[in-house]
Amino acid sequence: MSIIFISIASFLLSLLLVFLIKENFSKQLLDIPNERSSHVKPTPRGGGLGFVITFILGVIVIAFFPISSLESDIFLPLILLPLTIIGFLDDRFNLPSLLRYGVQFAVAIFAVIHYNLFPFPFDNLGLMGVIIATILTVIGFTALINFYNFMDGLDGIVAGVCVVQFSFVAIYLQQYQWLILIGALLGFLYWNWSPAKIFMGDVGSTFLGGAIAIALLQNPNNLSLSWSAIFITLPLAGDAIYTIICRLIRKENIFQAHRSHIYQRLQQSGWSHQKVALTYIFLTLIMGLAIFYLDFYGALFSLLFAIILIIISEKYFKSYSLINALE
Numbered sequence: 001m002s003i004i005f006i007s008i009a010s011f012l013l014s015l016l017l018v019f020l021i022k023e024n025f026s027k028q029l030l031d032i033p034n035e036r037s038s039h040v041k042p043t044p045r046g047g048g049l050g051f052v053i054t055f056i057l058g059v060i061v062i063a064f065f066p067i068s069s070l071e072s073d074i075f076l077p078l079i080l081l082p083l084t085i086i087g088f089l090d091d092r093f094n095l096p097s098l099l100r101y102g103v104q105f106a107v108a109i110f111a112v113i114h115y116n117l118f119p120f121p122f123d124n125l126g127l128m129g130v131i132i133a134t135i136l137t138v139i140g141f142t143a144l145i146n147f148y149n150f151m152d153g154l155d156g157i158v159a160g161v162c163v164v165q166f167s168f169v170a171i172y173l174q175q176y177q178w179l180i181l182i183g184a185l186l187g188f189l190y191w192n193w194s195p196a197k198i199f200m201g202d203v204g205s206t207f208l209g210g211a212i213a214i215a216l217l218q219n220p221n222n223l224s225l226s227w228s229a230i231f232i233t234l235p236l237a238g239d240a241i242y243t244i245i246c247r248l249i250r251k252e253n254i255f256q257a258h259r260s261h262i263y264q265r266l267q268q269s270g271w272s273h274q275k276v277a278l279t280y281i282f283l284t285l286i287m288g289l290a291i292f293y294l295d296f297y298g299a300l301f302s303l304l305f306a307i308i309l310i311i312i313s314e315k316y317f318k319s320y321s322l323i324n325a326l327e
Contacts, residue, residue: 003067003176007183010054014187018050022191022198029091031199038154038259038267043196046091048204051184052084058180072177075114076214082107083145083210087203097255100202101142107210108141115217119226141213144233147240148209149202154263155194156277159185161236161284162208168232168288169215173225178215194273224296231291231299235283238306239263262313269320283309 021029026044033039055077062072086103089095118137122129152158163185166178188204191197200208212233219226239262247254259268266276287305290298 003179006058006062006067007179010058010180010183011187013057014051014054014184015190016187017053018047018188018191018198021047021050026198029201031201038264038273039196043199045199045201046088046203047188047191047198048200048202048207049084049088051181051188051200052080052203052207054184054187055181056081058184059177062177062180073218076177079107079110079114079214080207080210083206084203087201087206091201091203100206104142104145104206104210105138107145108138108213111141111210111214111217112137115214116219118217118230119223121223137217141210141217144213144237145206145209147233147237148212149205150240150243150261151236151263152200152205153261154267154276155196155273156189156192157263157273157280158205158208158236159189159192159200160277160281162212163189164281164284164288165212165232166215168292169212169229172232172288172292173215173219173229175215175218178211181211194277196273228291228296228299231302232284232288234287234302234306235280235309238310242310262310265317266313269317 022044025046029044029046030042031039031045032042059072059074059077063074066072082103086095086100090100112134117130117133118140120129120133120136122133125132148158148162163182166182166185170176170178170182188200192200216226216230219229243261244254247258247260252258259265263276263280266279267273271279283305287298287302290301290305292298294301
């Protein structure tokens with residue numbers, strides 16, 4: 001059984017499962033447009049369950065039928081399972097945010113216990129250094145889960161970017177089990193590309209946020225490599241962090257739903273879903289290549305590149321607003 005066969009099988013199974021979810025559960029998982037929505041027609045959500053199930057099954061299969069160079073972490077699905085369950089229930093019943101975060105916090109704790117703390121330069125602080133690193137790792141873990149959830153607002157954007165991100169992680173960190181997820185995401189993306197037939201929902205976006213966080217924790221205790229790899233979460237995490245900072249400056253409630261992310265403002269300014277998604281995918285690819293070939297210097301380039309793009313975006317939005325005001 002080859003890695004290529006596993007990836008193709010993941011693509012086909014995900015393609016089928018998402019179709020079945022779309023056809024059989026659309027009424028129960030229907031997303032009704034509101035004033036914050038970027039879509040105008042009722043569209044089923046929860047399609048992320050298709051690639052989640054595919055990935056979990058793939059990991060289990062590899063555990064029983066090993067492939068050379070492809071190690072299966074059987075504990076990975078178990079750690080991510082609570083996110084899958086709470087995400088699906090939230091898509092169905094709109095659960096309280098405190099309950100959702102409680103589950104995310106518990107998953108982060110279990111991930112830290114099973115894998116590693118993210119490497120911080122606090123070794124000389126002894127126990128205090130371990131405590132600080134633990135707190136920062138858990139906060140960062142839950143932040144990524146929510147950032148990916150926040151960014152799932154346009155057709156194809158999160159799924160498309162994650163295909164690039166997990167491809168990078170698989171090669172750069174030599175974590176080839178993510179090839180299963182890449183195939184599954186491509187199967188989902190067929191249905192999610194604009195105009196989307198189904199959305200991934202919280203079950204998909206929170207799973208992906210948790211998965212990328214675990215991928216960063218699975219890396220051996222290499223400070224430089226780990227800090228280089230974390231920048232692949234740009235531009236999704238960068239957009240989310242920048243938006244939160246802007247809302248704090250404006251003294252807005254950061255927990256209240258809004259439409260002020262950069263990707264949302266691009267769409268409001270007239271960009272199509274495809275154009276926004278392709279832009280974010282392309283930027284992620286550029287950053288991934290920079291990190292892969294330049295390591296930490298590539299990560300610094302990615303950060304600087306992201307800051308420059310944010311500045312350019314803000315100037316674009318101001319020009320767009322001025323033109324609309326004059327009209």
